[in-house]
Amino acid sequence: MSIKYIATSKLPTPWGVFDMHGFEETATGKEHVALTFGQIDSNQAILGRIHSECLTGDALFSLRCDCGFQLQSAMQSIAEKGQGFLLYLRQEGRGIGLLNKIRAYELQDAGANTVEANVRLGFEADMRKYDMIAPMLKQIGVEKVNLMTNNPRKVMAMQDVGIEVVERIPLQVGKNRYNESYLKTKSTELGHMMSEHHFNDE
Numbered sequence: 001m002s003i004k005y006i007a008t009s010k011l012p013t014p015w016g017v018f019d020m021h022g023f024e025e026t027a028t029g030k031e032h033v034a035l036t037f038g039q040i041d042s043n044q045a046i047l048g049r050i051h052s053e054c055l056t057g058d059a060l061f062s063l064r065c066d067c068g069f070q071l072q073s074a075m076q077s078i079a080e081k082g083q084g085f086l087l088y089l090r091q092e093g094r095g096i097g098l099l100n101k102i103r104a105y106e107l108q109d110a111g112a113n114t115v116e117a118n119v120r121l122g123f124e125a126d127m128r129k130y131d132m133i134a135p136m137l138k139q140i141g142v143e144k145v146n147l148m149t150n151n152p153r154k155v156m157a158m159q160d161v162g163i164e165v166v167e168r169i170p171l172q173v174g175k176n177r178y179n180e181s182y183l184k185t186k187s188t189e190l191g192h193m194m195s196e197h198h199f200n201d202e
């Protein structure tokens with residue numbers, strides 16, 4: 001994929017000051033962000049996260065999913081480590097977009113699970129593409145990663161574009177009474193690797 005690096009600025013956060021790098025997909029004009037913390041050493045495996053946009057969870061405090069909690073936890077871990085990256089990819093709703101996600105939530109309110117809702121709307125369970133990752137990581141100097149995720153598809157997607165995932169670090173945070181069945185569906189139907197205690201401890 002052709003993606004253009006645009007500019008870099010500081011991004012002060014509650015956990016520390018990140019550098020924010022802006023990108024634009026040439027074909028679609030879609031905008032993505034890479035955050036880095038500290039000095040990136042290309043010879044080392046770098047702690048990082050690939051995070052897909054979730055306006056409701058990341059910005060509007062939704063408890064329907066775990067996205068906002070994962071975002072905060074990842075940024076905190078990166079800042080504590082003193083070195084790391086986070087790619088914030090604008091593929092809302094696993095690639096179906098915000099309004100279709102709200103349609104899917106409407107179906108879920110009526111009893112469908114997250115995968116059934118997507119399928120009823122005529123979408124696959126997960127429509128995300130990860131081909132912007134390689135040029136974005138190249139720009140910020142990351143070649144090997146310790147990836148914070150529970151999603152095996154992300155690990156495979158990284159390897160497919162030639163990025164070595166040295167370690168997968170589980171990121172199980174934010175379980176609550178509103179997202180319990182969402183998390184279960186991730187584990188049973190989307191292949192996410194979740195330990196059982198995630199479902200049992202209140």
Ligand SMILES: Nc1nc2c(ncn2[C@@H]2O[C@H](COP(=O)(O)OP(=O)(O)OP(=O)(O)O)[C@@H](O)[C@H]2O)c(=O)[nH]1
Pocket residue numbers: 050051052053054055065067070091092093094095096101104105114118148149150151154171192
């Ligand atoms: N279609 C749809 N998308 C959802 C729903 N709930 C959350 N999402 C989207 O799911 C995506 C979650 O992305 P991530 O947190 O990066 O990744 P993940 O696949 O859950 O894997 P992890 O790295 O383990 O968190 C975001 O794009 C959310 O907007 C839902 O019920 N339906």
Ligand SMILES: [Zn+2]
Pocket residue numbers: 054056057058065066067068
């Ligand atoms: Zn979410």
